[in-house]
Amino acid sequence: MAASTMQQQSPIQILFIVHQPGLRDSLAQVLGGFGSPLRWTSANTPADVSQVLEAQLDLILADPFALDQGDSMAYYKALRYRAGATPLIALLPADTPDYRDAAVQMGANYTLAWSEIATELLPAMERLLGRKRLINGMSKHIENAADLGAPVGASAFNAANLSLAERSRREIERLSEHLSPPSRAADMQPANDLSSSHTAPVSQAVFLRGLALSAAASISSDTARIIRTACNLNCGSHFCGLNVTVRGGEVVKIEAADFPDPRYRRLCMKGISHVQMQAHPDRLLTPLKRKGKRGEGEWEPISWERALDEIAEKMRALRAEFGAESLVFLPYSGQLSALNGMNGVYLRLAAALGASGTSLREYGIDSAIPSGIEDTLGAGSGYQSNHFTDLPNSRLLLIWGGNPAQSHMNWWNFFLEAKRAGARMVTIDPLFSLTASKSDEWLPIRPGTDLFLALAMLRLIIENNWMDRDFVLRHTVAPLLVREDNGEFLKVRDAYRNAWIGRSQNGDQARCLVWDAEREKALSSQEAKSPVLSGQYVVAGISCRTAFDLLCDMLKPYTPELASTKTGLETGQILRLAREYAATKPARIVTLYGIDRWNHGATFGRLAAMLAAFTGNLGVRGGGVGVGASPGSTLSASEFPTPNGRRHRPINPLLLPEQIISEKPYPIKSVFVAFGNWINQLPDQNRLLREALPELDLLVVADHFMTETARYADYVLPAATFFEREDMVKGPGPYVQYQPALVAPRGECRSDFEIAAELAKRLGCGDVFEKNPREYLAEILASGADTRHIALDDLRAQGVMERRLPPEWEVAHRDLQFNTPSGRVEFYVERLLPFGRALPGYEAPLEAFAENELAARYPLVCLMEHSRYRVHSTFSNAPWLRELETEPRAAIHPSEAERRGIAEGDLVRVYNERGQVVLRAHLNQAVPPGAVYLSQGWQSVDFQDGHTQSLTHARGNPANALGPNSSFSDVLVEIEKAEGRLP
Amino acid sequence: MTKRYVMVIDLQVCTGCNTCSVACKQENNLPEGVWWTQVVTLGVNGNDSPAGEYPNLFMDYLPLGCQHCANAPCVEVCPSSATTRTEDGLVIQDPTLCGGCRYCMLVCPFTGVRVFAGETLRYSLPFPTGDNPIVHRPSTVEKCNFCAHRLARGLLPACVEACPMVARTFGDLNDPNSEVSELLRTRPHFQLLVEKGADPSTFYLT
Numbered sequence A: 001m002a003a004s005t006m007q008q009q010s011p012i013q014i015l016f017i018v019h020q021p022g023l024r025d026s027l028a029q030v031l032g033g034f035g036s037p038l039r040w041t042s043a044n045t046p047a048d049v050s051q052v053l054e055a056q057l058d059l060i061l062a063d064p065f066a067l068d069q070g071d072s073m074a075y076y077k078a079l080r081y082r083a084g085a086t087p088l089i090a091l092l093p094a095d096t097p098d099y100r101d102a103a104v105q106m107g108a109n110y111t112l113a114w115s116e117i118a119t120e121l122l123p124a125m126e127r128l129l130g131r132k133r134l135i136n137g138m139s140k141h142i143e144n145a146a147d148l149g150a151p152v153g154a155s156a157f158n159a160a161n162l163s164l165a166e167r168s169r170r171e172i173e174r175l176s177e178h179l180s181p182p183s184r185a186a187d188m189q190p191a192n193d194l195s196s197s198h199t200a201p202v203s204q205a206v207f208l209r210g211l212a213l214s215a216a217a218s219i220s221s222d223t224a225r226i227i228r229t230a231c232n233l234n235c236g237s238h239f240c241g242l243n244v245t246v247r248g249g250e251v252v253k254i255e256a257a258d259f260p261d262p263r264y265r266r267l268c269m270k271g272i273s274h275v276q277m278q279a280h281p282d283r284l285l286t287p288l289k290r291k292g293k294r295g296e297g298e299w300e301p302i303s304w305e306r307a308l309d310e311i312a313e314k315m316r317a318l319r320a321e322f323g324a325e326s327l328v329f330l331p332y333s334g335q336l337s338a339l340n341g342m343n344g345v346y347l348r349l350a351a352a353l354g355a356s357g358t359s360l361r362e363y364g365i366d367s368a369i370p371s372g373i374e375d376t377l378g379a380g381s382g383y384q385s386n387h388f389t390d391l392p393n394s395r396l397l398l399i400w401g402g403n404p405a406q407s408h409m410n411w412w413n414f415f416l417e418a419k420r421a422g423a424r425m426v427t428i429d430p431l432f433s434l435t436a437s438k439s440d441e442w443l444p445i446r447p448g449t450d451l452f453l454a455l456a457m458l459r460l461i462i463e464n465n466w467m468d469r470d471f472v473l474r475h476t477v478a479p480l481l482v483r484e485d486n487g488e489f490l491k492v493r494d495a496y497r498n499a500w501i502g503r504s505q506n507g508d509q510a511r512c513l514v515w516d517a518e519r520e521k522a523l524s525s526q527e528a529k530s531p532v533l534s535g536q537y538v539v540a541g542i543s544c545r546t547a548f549d550l551l552c553d554m555l556k557p558y559t560p561e562l563a564s565t566k567t568g569l570e571t572g573q574i575l576r577l578a579r580e581y582a583a584t585k586p587a588r589i590v591t592l593y594g595i596d597r598w599n600h601g602a603t604f605g606r607l608a609a610m611l612a613a614f615t616g617n618l619g620v621r622g623g624g625v626g627v628g629a630s631p632g633s634t635l636s637a638s639e640f641p642t643p644n645g646r647r648h649r650p651i652n653p654l655l656l657p658e659q660i661i662s663e664k665p666y667p668i669k670s671v672f673v674a675f676g677n678w679i680n681q682l683p684d685q686n687r688l689l690r691e692a693l694p695e696l697d698l699l700v701v702a703d704h705f706m707t708e709t710a711r712y713a714d715y716v717l718p719a720a721t722f723f724e725r726e727d728m729v730k731g732p733g734p735y736v737q738y739q740p741a742l743v744a745p746r747g748e749c750r751s752d753f754e755i756a757a758e759l760a761k762r763l764g765c766g767d768v769f770e771k772n773p774r775e776y777l778a779e780i781l782a783s784g785a786d787t788r789h790i791a792l793d794d795l796r797a798q799g800v801m802e803r804r805l806p807p808e809w810e811v812a813h814r815d816l817q818f819n820t821p822s823g824r825v826e827f828y829v830e831r832l833l834p835f836g837r838a839l840p841g842y843e844a845p846l847e848a849f850a851e852n853e854l855a856a857r858y859p860l861v862c863l864m865e866h867s868r869y870r871v872h873s874t875f876s877n878a879p880w881l882r883e884l885e886t887e888p889r890a891a892i893h894p895s896e897a898e899r900r901g902i903a904e905g906d907l908v909r910v911y912n913e914r915g916q917v918v919l920r921a922h923l924n925q926a927v928p929p930g931a932v933y934l935s936q937g938w939q940s941v942d943f944q945d946g947h948t949q950s951l952t953h954a955r956g957n958p959a960n961a962l963g964p965n966s967s968f969s970d971v972l973v974e975i976e977k978a979e980g981r982l983p
Numbered sequence B: 001m002t003k004r005y006v007m008v009i010d011l012q013v014c015t016g017c018n019t020c021s022v023a024c025k026q027e028n029n030l031p032e033g034v035w036w037t038q039v040v041t042l043g044v045n046g047n048d049s050p051a052g053e054y055p056n057l058f059m060d061y062l063p064l065g066c067q068h069c070a071n072a073p074c075v076e077v078c079p080s081s082a083t084t085r086t087e088d089g090l091v092i093q094d095p096t097l098c099g100g101c102r103y104c105m106l107v108c109p110f111t112g113v114r115v116f117a118g119e120t121l122r123y124s125l126p127f128p129t130g131d132n133p134i135v136h137r138p139s140t141v142e143k144c145n146f147c148a149h150r151l152a153r154g155l156l157p158a159c160v161e162a163c164p165m166v167a168r169t170f171g172d173l174n175d176p177n178s179e180v181s182e183l184l185r186t187r188p189h190f191q192l193l194v195e196k197g198a199d200p201s202t203f204y205l206t
């Protein structure tokens, strides 16, 4: 960014207030090295200084003792005031804290000892001159305060910026045209008098009641209790420890709780907002049964007994007719606690029933890059990479297709630590993201072209011999011989069908062979002393080439020039990047889920893993590659082991609608959604709603709010929040934390444990929940090698305890054992032969590529971002956060807006053949031309019309190891002004 | 020696996440639409929008609250003594004394740090959040009090405690051993609008 911060056209004007000629000379010499043209003037008397101040001035360099001005403190204070935004650097003859403090007092913006000039002056100048644009920005802010998007006092109350309460009331009215508002109010918010204050202006009396309460509850530490718990949302899995203040039975305040390692003491604006979510007037408080048609919004409050009886009865009937597998349990990542969370009670119930379900390994989302990593680095390693606490050991961080400063905000500290320790941070992203703005370098790549860059980098690294040859030979499939006839690795059994070689045993028949240069024959890699990297050999009549040669052939077309044409980056940038990545050790590739949302996500995962392997950046501190930062056993999703090893029948949610419609391979008749917002978060919403949903006989949703999914349910069950039931979380990093039930459940809410247990009882498998939650928590602790030493009572008392992790646990693949068929890093994958993708060559996007003829009608790539103010759809109704992010917006580049006659804040329709969404336009230079950025997670109630998920499609890549994955961003759209076209 | 409380905010570190703003909302039970600290994006088009032209862009975040000026013009003009400056350098706003004339908002050089609470105050919850016993009153001016109620209990301001990036540091500039003194001694920094002569107590590290 350094170049862009200097926006000066004319030379920078500097004033020297320096007495010593020697000092002046050395300053002049140092300043000669400054990147931009400079002009300096010297002043020796106060009168001279005054005169110089008349003209434009950018910087003052002053020796406070240089002028004979009497009280220098008073003089400089006055000078500071006169000079305004012009920064002043004080040059001290001697470096003592007293001198420095005095310089700060007199208003110096930076203090330097003479001896430091050579090293410190230029960087400080750059930062301080950069601040002039801050000051200008500040003045601009003052001028534009009235137009600011963020609510600033009174302006928050003007008509254009409706209060949240008014907005949500209008949206709800719009959505519930069919039903009479009173019945909704009665159903949804029984006995909640505050709902009125959400829909009508609060009277003085209500306000005073707040006061009365505050007096009655007397805010003091004696009436409040502070209880520790842990946040369990899937926000990037921070699992912040929370100190919760409970007063009068209500959660009134949330602060960060301590950890043995103080770097984990943190929370975020969402974590604080649990205060508002917990007591939210829209919380579901009683079980609801649908009255009208699905989605009409007419509900009958019913008792738990009746709800559970009826649901169980329907499930039993469906099981009898269509088999237990026709019942699907979809526990999502909305809660990540051990019992009441994704891998918890509902999967146990599904396992006991023999029903279908979905866990992290068949997720259909966030699994493409992990699929590629699984293929390359071995089964089970898809989500592994070095832990975030290892970041400070890296010297180069390549952040590729992710925005961790925003999406993993509470791990960002470790990135900052890396930066402070001297790591360079390079971000590759089409969007000028928050992370890009904080990086040393940003490479603005064209959306969907990352494979070209990765392939070119790999080609450059191999061609220029920048690779770690030893690592490549020993730990990758590079030297393995590949049969030219069928593309498989040459195995012992192929070459020596009737013979024994060396000490090979029967079990070694599947071993792959390399060509040994010394013995001039094919040997298993264990035996070969001098395996070759290149060459063509005929073994037992079978013609073979090394995998390395095949790779090199494959890479030939991917020149930096081609990559430059495709990615929009300059050839020089690509060369520099490849060289820097290969030469800087250790270097780490941090990729999150940006490229995962494309058809070629898995291939990108393979190439990223290969880049790490070819540069020897695997299994070392500061190295690595991957989507998250969970080495080995530290995956934060804990397991609730199923009884007798039974498992649910895995279902990929991406394919679920298709299966519901086609009944293939078997019919699905009931879906139970928990901790998630299925209809909001999965692609191709229109097809799901119009074609799949009518085929379901039962849809049950357990949640805290009437979500997009709950609106279509037959039964809605009010679930307890994590403040209202007992549980624990595995995380962050090396910790386990306890979650006490610290307030009573609101209304009739029940924990998911209770819900699952009650259903199990009615479905004939009550035995799998016969113990109480605490006993199961103790069992889960006892079943993990890392948690076996932790007694639940100790955990309850301490709140947080450390898991027992192996030494060097932060480093993934530290043993360099790869769980692939060959035991090596596999850039050549036999499993993918039927797909023609044994090598990770270029793979086109499904939809969003320039040559696609669809692009004539839908020319914009539609990318889905995550907001920092929400976790998917959770918190979209949190009032404090809603004030910060008032509504969904479509962000486009001003040039695209201009072409379509769209101005800031206009209502626009984003559409394609599948669907549409109507929302406001936001003109943003951070967005590349040719793209529109939407923020995922908003629900229908938040849009003017339509839904972002109606634009997306459910086509996943069938070759992925972890199953097809949603390509949310591999989507083309067009955008137009919506005025007059609103329904 | 008396204290001079100052806030030092590291702009290299701040990500504009607004955790501080929300922590302040919570601690002080601020009504809807009222923010005592907010984060301004120094770009061109509102929040999280950079300046420049793609791909030559830059973006900075500026957390902005009352600057607790040493020469606070608001203190001079307030006709009801609702705004006062303590010996420790806190500029305190007492809504129980404020008559709502908004002179202070006129003279304050920093738009938005003083907030005129609307005619009706709205809250999303039926109980007050946080630990500040403040009484919010409609049609009065409010602002950050540097969490005086927390300082009195030996705690740091809520926004300082909450910042997950540790961008905010609070302390006594008159104490040479304080963290804030050390930071200002060693890091390039600036105050806002020094030419207005108010001498703010908020310093930004750049």
Ligand code: SF4
Residues within 6 Å of the ligand: B009, B013, B014, B015, B016, B017, B018, B019, B020, B021, B039, B061, B063, B162, B163, B164, B165, B166, B167, B168
């Ligand atoms: S909490 Fe910290 S990082 Fe976030 S906006 Fe506030 S000062 Fe910046």
Ligand code: SF4
Residues within 6 Å of the ligand: B065, B066, B067, B068, B069, B072, B073, B074, B075, B091, B107, B108, B109, B110, B113, B114, B143, B198
């Ligand atoms: S910033 Fe404004 S309100 Fe705060 S002390 Fe200064 S003049 Fe007063």
Ligand code: SF4
Residues within 6 Å of the ligand: B023, B024, B025, B027, B028, B036, B037, B065, B143, B144, B145, B146, B147, B157, B158, B159, B160
């Ligand atoms: S010091 Fe306290 S009142 Fe002031 S902005 Fe921070 S949290 Fe709010």
